[in-house]
Structure formats: structure tokens, C-alpha cells
Amino acid sequence: PQIDEIVKGLVERRKFVYLCTNGLLLEKSLDKFQPSPYLTFSVHLDGLRDLHDKCVDRQGVFDKAVQAIRAAKARGFRVTTNTTIFEGTEPKEMQDFFDFLTTLDVDGMMISPGYSYEWAPDQEHFLKREQTKALFREILAPFKAGKKHWNFNHNPLFLDFLIGEKDYECTPWGSPSYSVLGWQKPCYLLNEGHYTTFKELLEETNWDNYGRASGNPQCADCMVHCGYEPTAAVDAMQPGNIGRSVGTLLGSR
Incomplete structure (x- = not known):
């Protein structure tokens, strides 16, 4: 309940704050905060409407989150998104999703492959390492070719790693x-x-x-x-x- 006070104190100290949210309560909470280059709302979205609502097992979450993003941007807040990509994701659908987020003028998109941690409720849709590279190569092909200018909130070398061009530990x-x-x-x-x-x-x-x-x-x-x-x-x-x-x-x- 003191999140606004915590954020205010951190911003006053010029600490960068990424406040992660599913977006459900974001719009009605905006009055608690002031826009600042040190404050970013990071909204969880795993795809377009049908895919995201399926991932979170609740109808209407996508629309609510998108409405909150639009409201936050209209009031001058920085907004980014965070997306987990799972096995079975269609590359074209994810590309359309990135295009859609671009129309919302988000300040960056974060993407990451799903990881099969043992306490996750769904163990069937996680990616193996070679699957990850192949899938991300397809998804990011237009971006790597310069045909798309998606605004990723990532070091470019991490994206190279995801498609297999870098080998990191x-x-x-x-x-x-x-x-x-x-x-x-x-x-x-x-x-x-x-x-x-x-x-x-x-x-x-x-x-x-x-x-x-x-x-x-x-x-x-x-x-x-x-x-x-x-x-x-x-x-x-x-x-x-x-x-x-x-x-x-x-x-x-």
C-alpha cells in the first residue's frame, strides 16, 4: 500500500525504478504517481488478446492492460512491456504483436524465452536451447534485416544471443x-x-x-x-x- 511513497523516495534519489505490473490496477493508480524519467511502468503482455488472455488464464486482461498503457502514456509516463515467449508461439503473431505495441508508442519492449522452472504450473510449453534460437531467429528476422524498427529495451548483444549469434554463459x-x-x-x-x-x-x-x-x-x-x-x-x-x-x-x- 505504500508503493507510491517508496517510488517517490527512490525517484527523489534519482534511482531508476521499473514498476512491474499486469496492468489490471494501473489506470486507477496513476494519480498516486508523477511522470518522471526515473519512473517506468513495465506492463506484462505475452502477446495479442487471445494469446495473452490464454497465458494468464483470464479473459479481458489484455484489453485492461492496453487501456492502462494508453492512459499512462497520455499522462506522460514512461511505459515498457515485458513478454515471455513460449514453445508453439507463431512468429508472425509475435511480429504483429510488436507492431501493435509500436502503435502504442511504448518506450521499450523486453522479451525472454520461457524457462521450465519446476514449480511452474504449465510444464509443456517451455523452450529447449536450440528451439529458442530457431524461434527467435524467425521472430526477429525482419528486425535484423532492418525492415522493422521495433524498440526493444535490450542490449543488442542479448538479442544476438537469443538467435544464436553469440554464445554466453x-x-x-x-x-x-x-x-x-x-x-x-x-x-x-x-x-x-x-x-x-x-x-x-x-x-x-x-x-x-x-x-x-x-x-x-x-x-x-x-x-x-x-x-x-x-x-x-x-x-x-x-x-x-x-x-x-x-x-x-x-x-x-
Whole structure:
């Protein structure tokens, strides 16, 4: 209930805040916030109406979220979207979805392949590593060819990784997660519990147990952004990649 006060305090300290939401309560909550370059609403949308409502198992969620996006944009807020792409997704449908989000003038789109964490209710539609690369190659083909100018909220090297042009290892310490429960043990998708302090997280975590190179079977097919985008960010600082990374920040592909 104090989310507006928390956000206000963080923004005043010039901390960047991405407030994740399914969009259902966003529109009626807008009065609690003030537009700021430091505040972004990140709205969960997994596709167009039929696909998204199926993914969340509730009718009407897509329309409600889109209405909230339009309302937030009209009031000057920054809005991005976050999308999980699963096995069986039609590339053309996802391309149409990106086109639709472009008409909403969203400030960025985040995409990630579905990961088969064991406590997920649906275990049938997660992607294996080679499936991920093939699917994302199809989906992103118009973007990579320069025919589409979708505004992705990603390092371009992470997109290269998704289509198989880069081979990265996971950086499990790259996206630390803290909540009222404490510091999430990596990776949060494995749901291994929490540490009370940051010191415990750093010193008691077996960091070698995460990522494909570790041999951990739970990591074998994972290509999720929380582990691999930090790796891409480090790679972006290499001399051969800096120009492209800066170009993306300035609006060029």
C-alpha cells in the first residue's frame, strides 16, 4: 500500500525504478504517481488478446492492460512491456504483436524465452536451447534485416544471443533480487529460498552451481534475460562492441 511513497523516495534519489505490473490496477493508480524519467511502468503482455488472455488464464486482461498503457502514456509516463515467449508461439503473431505495441508508442519492449522452472504450473510449453534460437531467429528476422524498427529495451548483444549469434554463459550475480523475504538465492527461477543479508548472499552462495557450464541440469536450456543480459552488458564494453551499444542508446539499431 505504500508503493507510491517508496517510488517517490527512490525517484527523489534519482534511482531508476521499473514498476512491474499486469496492468489490471494501473489506470486507477496513476494519480498516486508523477511522470518522471526515473519512473517506468513495465506492463506484462505475452502477446495479442487471445494469446495473452490464454497465458494468464483470464479473459479481458489484455484489453485492461492496453487501456492502462494508453492512459499512462497520455499522462506522460514512461511505459515498457515485458513478454515471455513460449514453445508453439507463431512468429508472425509475435511480429504483429510488436507492431501493435509500436502503435502504442511504448518506450521499450523486453522479451525472454520461457524457462521450465519446476514449480511452474504449465510444464509443456517451455523452450529447449536450440528451439529458442530457431524461434527467435524467425521472430526477429525482419528486425535484423532492418525492415522493422521495433524498440526493444535490450542490449543488442542479448538479442544476438537469443538467435544464436553469440554464445554466453550465465552471470548469476548480475540481477540480485531483494524483497520483504530477504535476498533471493540465485537463480530466482529455481526458487531456492532467501538469505537475510547481502553478505550471506555473497559469501554462502555456491556461484559455480549456476549456468550451463556448471553442469546443473536445471540450467541446461535456460536463456532467460536475468542471467544472460548482464553477460551481454559486460561484453558490450569490449572495444569491438562499444560503438554498436552506444548506437542503440542513441536510437540506431
